[in-house]
Amino acid sequence: xxxxxxxxxxxxxxxxxxxxxxxxxxxxxxxxxxxxxxxxxxxxxxxxxxxxxxxxxxxxxxxxxxxxxxxxxxxxxxxxxxxxxxxxxxxxxxxxxxxxxxxxxxxxxxxxxxxxxxxxxxxxxxxxxxxxxxxxxxxxxxxxxxxxxxxxxxxxxxxxxxxxxxxxxxxxxxxxxxxxxxxxxxxxxxxxxxxxxxxxxxxxxxxxxxxxxxxxxxxxxxxxxxxxxxxxxxxxxxxxxxxxxxxxxxxxxxxxxxxxxxxxxxxxxxxxxxxxxxxxxxxxxxxxxxxxxxxxxxxxxxxxxxxxxxxxxxxxxxxxxxxxxxxxxxxxxxxxxxxxxxxxxxxxxxxxxxxxxxxxxxxxxxxxxxxxxxxxxxxxxxxxxxxxxxxxxxxxxxxxxxxxxxxxxxxxxxxxxxxxxxxxxxxxxxxxxxxxxxxxxxxxxxxxxxxxxxxxxxxxxxxxxxxxxxxxxxxxxxxxxxxxx
Amino acid sequence: xxxxxxxxxxxxxxxxxxxxxxxxxxxxxxxxxxxxxxxxxxxxxxxxxxxxxxxxxxxxxxxxxxxxxxxxxxxxxxxxxxxxxxxxxxxxxxxxxxxxxxxxxxxxxxxxxxxxxxxxxxxxxxxxxxxxxxxxxxxxxxxxxxxxxxxxxxxxxxxxxxxxxxxxxxxxxxxxxxxxxxxxxxxxxxxxxxxxxxxxxxxxxxxxxxxxxxxxxxxxxxxxxxxxxxxxxxxxxxxxxxxxxxxxxxxxxxxxxxxxxxxxxxxxxxxxxxxxxxxxxxxxxxxxxxxxxxxxxxxxxxxxxxxxxxxxxxxxxxxxxxxxxxxxxxxxxxxxxxxxxxxxxxxxxxxxxxxxxxxxxxxxxxxxxxxxxxxxxxxxxxxxxxxxxxxxxxxxxxxxxxxxxxxxxxxxxxxxxxxxxxxxxxxxxxxxxxxxxxxxxxxxxxxxxxxx
Numbered sequence: 001x002x003x004x005x006x007x008x009x010x011x012x013x014x015x016x017x018x019x020x021x022x023x024x025x026x027x028x029x030x031x032x033x034x035x036x037x038x039x040x041x042x043x044x045x046x047x048x049x050x051x052x053x054x055x056x057x058x059x060x061x062x063x064x065x066x067x068x069x070x071x072x073x074x075x076x077x078x079x080x081x082x083x084x085x086x087x088x089x090x091x092x093x094x095x096x097x098x099x100x101x102x103x104x105x106x107x108x109x110x111x112x113x114x115x116x117x118x119x120x121x122x123x124x125x126x127x128x129x130x131x132x133x134x135x136x137x138x139x140x141x142x143x144x145x146x147x148x149x150x151x152x153x154x155x156x157x158x159x160x161x162x163x164x165x166x167x168x169x170x171x172x173x174x175x176x177x178x179x180x181x182x183x184x185x186x187x188x189x190x191x192x193x194x195x196x197x198x199x200x201x202x203x204x205x206x207x208x209x210x211x212x213x214x215x216x217x218x219x220x221x222x223x224x225x226x227x228x229x230x231x232x233x234x235x236x237x238x239x240x241x242x243x244x245x246x247x248x249x250x251x252x253x254x255x256x257x258x259x260x261x262x263x264x265x266x267x268x269x270x271x272x273x274x275x276x277x278x279x280x281x282x283x284x285x286x287x288x289x290x291x292x293x294x295x296x297x298x299x300x301x302x303x304x305x306x307x308x309x310x311x312x313x314x315x316x317x318x319x320x321x322x323x324x325x326x327x328x329x330x331x332x333x334x335x336x337x338x339x340x341x342x343x344x345x346x347x348x349x350x351x352x353x354x355x356x357x358x359x360x361x362x363x364x365x366x367x368x369x370x371x372x373x374x375x376x377x378x379x380x381x382x383x384x385x386x387x388x389x390x391x392x393x394x395x396x397x398x399x400x401x402x403x404x405x406x407x408x409x410x411x412x413x414x415x416x417x418x419x420x421x422x423x424x425x426x427x428x429x430x431x432x433x434x435x436x437x438x439x440x441x442x443x444x445x446x447x448x449x450x451x452x453x454x455x456x457x458x459x460x461x462x463x464x465x466x467x468x469x470x471x472x473x474x475x476x477x478x479x480x481x482x483x484x485x
Numbered sequence: 486x487x488x489x490x491x492x493x494x495x496x497x498x499x500x501x502x503x504x505x506x507x508x509x510x511x512x513x514x515x516x517x518x519x520x521x522x523x524x525x526x527x528x529x530x531x532x533x534x535x536x537x538x539x540x541x542x543x544x545x546x547x548x549x550x551x552x553x554x555x556x557x558x559x560x561x562x563x564x565x566x567x568x569x570x571x572x573x574x575x576x577x578x579x580x581x582x583x584x585x586x587x588x589x590x591x592x593x594x595x596x597x598x599x600x601x602x603x604x605x606x607x608x609x610x611x612x613x614x615x616x617x618x619x620x621x622x623x624x625x626x627x628x629x630x631x632x633x634x635x636x637x638x639x640x641x642x643x644x645x646x647x648x649x650x651x652x653x654x655x656x657x658x659x660x661x662x663x664x665x666x667x668x669x670x671x672x673x674x675x676x677x678x679x680x681x682x683x684x685x686x687x688x689x690x691x692x693x694x695x696x697x698x699x700x701x702x703x704x705x706x707x708x709x710x711x712x713x714x715x716x717x718x719x720x721x722x723x724x725x726x727x728x729x730x731x732x733x734x735x736x737x738x739x740x741x742x743x744x745x746x747x748x749x750x751x752x753x754x755x756x757x758x759x760x761x762x763x764x765x766x767x768x769x770x771x772x773x774x775x776x777x778x779x780x781x782x783x784x785x786x787x788x789x790x791x792x793x794x795x796x797x798x799x800x801x802x803x804x805x806x807x808x809x810x811x812x813x814x815x816x817x818x819x820x821x822x823x824x825x826x827x828x829x830x831x832x833x834x835x836x837x838x839x840x841x842x843x844x845x846x847x848x849x850x851x852x853x854x855x856x857x858x859x860x861x862x863x864x865x866x867x868x869x870x871x872x873x874x875x876x877x878x879x880x881x882x883x884x885x886x887x888x889x890x891x892x893x894x895x896x897x898x899x900x901x902x903x904x905x906x907x908x909x910x911x912x913x914x915x916x917x918x919x920x921x922x923x924x925x926x927x928x929x930x931x932x933x934x935x936x937x
Contacts, residue, residue: 174909242913351786409880422890
């Protein structure tokens with residue numbers, strides 16, 4: 001047992017390493033040794049469970065991970081204790097070491113996502129923490145992400161997953177022919193280079209998985225009523241690239257319909273199709289999204305009648321079949337709110353009675369019955385932060401709403417601060433850009449393309465010269481065609 | 486109003502016609518004496534079925550006008566109207582004998598001209614063919630067959646040999662197109678005529694072309710271009726050269742009104758009031774000149790008052806009728822916008838005094854204008870104030886800068902994502918496989934959205 005402890009605690013040595021290369025080779029040999037150790041027949045049965053107490057999960061992460069799996073395999077620890085060890089490990093592991101044990105770690109994450117170890121909400125929380133520890137930028141998609149969002153959404157445990165869901169995915173597994181010269185231990189190594197290294201992951205995600213990931217993300221945000229983020233997530237589905245000019249996924253259609261409704265809730269008007277959409281999607285969505293586009297058009301009108309008519313002609317049945325009934329109901333409720341909100345474009349102060357007369361509820365296509373109802377609605381909007389304004393009731397005067405216009409002009413300092421923040425965010429993109437460009441630089445297809453391009457350019461110039469000389473020869477030289485040359 | 490008249494105008498109202506109850510300021514006989522050709526009947530007939538006070542007189546004059554010509558269809562039309570409006574008038578019964586002889590004569594004449602033309606064509610004499618076509622066109626135009634006339638006039642084109650003849654063909658075609666209300670065709674024919682003649686001829690025909698072009702543009706609701714066209718009419722050429730389309734005072738009215746509707750104060754001053762050519766024409770209609778001058782000097786309510794008092798006249802004009810309401814509302818909103826420019830805050834009462842109208846509250850009108858984006862202002866309905874919004878270029882710049890940075894960030898991320906997807910070979914590629922790949926089973930992802 002003592003020998004086993006010595007092996008397990010062998011890495012990392014207390015003194016640390018002089019450089020990354022040393023770390024790299026030491027880590028690799030350590031992984032092999034630990035694997036040898038755990039493969040011994042008597043290891044699991046006898047003392048693996050006790051060893052767990054001697055190994056620090058934050059310090060000796062490689063060893064701890066192997067022990068955990070061995071213990072779970074041998075069932076030699078009570079379930080409650082095992083789970084406690086698991087969660088401590090997932091919250092404290094050393095991400096740099098785990099890069100060398102990605103397949104074993106992947107097994108742990110799969111266990112979490114399957115929901116067999118922990119209750120769903122805990123599993124979601126641990127998965128999110130673990131994935132973010134491994135890749136703090138959150139820019140690389142793994143199959144675990146897809147599993148996580150499914151688990152989170154289906155078990156109604158969206159909140160713990162939010163920190164991960166809010167990240168923008170840029171890198172996807174399955175890139176072929178990448179050449180990474182730096183050792184895995186390099187702390188500057190972009191996440192894309194060490195994530196998704198386990199065998200089989202390259203082919204494990206298809207485009208529908210990725211579309212589904214974004215759609216489910218959007219649904220999570222819709223559940224949280226985070227319209228802006230939901231809208232962006234849906235837009236990612238819509239702008240998914242296509243290789244040809246006719247492909248369109250059914251997930252895109254679904255996303256498009258929700259995208260229109262969320263756009264109405266977010267901005268009060270129909271969103272314009274992003275210019276970067278694939279041609280096939282553009283065509284198909286324009287045709288398949290007709291009912292929603294007409295809802296959107298009716299929403300923009302000054303009276304509620306056509307919205308009500310559109311909604312009723314399609315019927316609640318239609319929307320519930322399309323899984324959009326709740327969103328649609330919300331859109332109907334929000335119609336009057338947007339009408340009121342749009343009044344701020346025209347009025348600075350307006351009496352509640354006038355608001356009542358000028359706006360209609362989309363459910364009845366008629367103004368609300370009493371001033372009190374309007375007041376309740378307006379107050380709700382103010383409380384929710386949708387509307388900035390105050391309701392005033394002067395003595396003997398009309399109860400009225402005062403729109404407070406935000407002070408548009410920022411002071412120089414505020415503005416500079418905001419710009420700085422944006423610049424900072426752009427700077428944060430830099431490593432991502434660098435990583436992407438590195439990946440591109442080492443991809444065989446790109447180099448082939450580049451070489452072709454250069455060749456073409458050279459040929460192009462030659463052709464141009466030749467053709468110009470030819471035309472000049474054919475022309476009458478006295479007319480001055482070549483005067484400029 | 487007599488029962489029959491009431492019945493007539495109810496009928497006209499049902500057909501969507503414009504009805505003018507107020508008497509216009511002009512005298513019918515004097516008015517119509519300004520015109521020549523087929524437009525006389527058109528104008529009389531229009532007044533007949535639009536103006537309540539002038540209905541019977543105008544229709545009677547129209548019948549007389551029709552009887553002087555050869556177009557039996559027009560005669561029938563006018564008599565039909567008069568029969569409903571004033572059945573007791575002697576003109577309200579069909580003159581069957583005149584109708585029959587006229588129709589027979591028309592038929593004979595058409596046949597005669599067609600045979601003649603055939604003869605000319607056989608002889609292959611270009612000049613005769615041209616004249617034959619012209620005669621036929623004129624005849625067909627006079628009996629109301631405008632399609633046939635346009636066709637005959639078009640056939641003149643290949644046999645034209647002098648600039649004068651070229652001009653004649655063009656004028657014929659323009660005139661027929663205007664009668665047929667084919668504004669696009671009018672413009673096309675006018676542009677064919679432009680710039681191909683000798684200076685002198687060009688000068689003589691310039692007003693005709695400009696007037697025709699203006700009318701065509703007016704018909705297409707291109708007010709600014711139409712105004713410029715009318716303003717360019719050469720006033721030194723006698724009005725008789727274009728009075729088969731419009732009279733000089735009409736030109737002044739069209740030009741002035743459209744300029745008011747489409748130009749700003751400075752432009753009005755330079756291109757209307759300081760335009761010596763157009764000034765001569767404006768002398769025919771001093772009230773328009775006054776209205777423009779009032780607008781330029783900032784007395785908007787006076788300008789509107791003048792225009793309002795002439796509204797019935799313009800509603801009875803053959804070309805303006807359909808556009809009067811539109812042009813007036815444009816002028817009105819321009820007045821309101823101009824009125825508000827020097828102020829940061831105006832009380833609604835003052836506005837109502839300046840622009841008040843019995844049929845619509847000024848507040849609603851302002852609200853509409855603000856909503857449509859024509860006016861940059863806010864209404865305070867409690868303290869009855871209108872405050873104008875001054876654009877803050879600083880804030881705009883700041884907004885734009887932040888917006889640009891944000892867009893840049895989004896785009897950068899988007900592009901990186903696409904690169905990632907393309908590199909991973911994960912783009913959508915469908916074709917026939919789409920059924921399997923692109924459309925996964927419904928159960929896989931379609932979940933009811935839940936709202937927290």
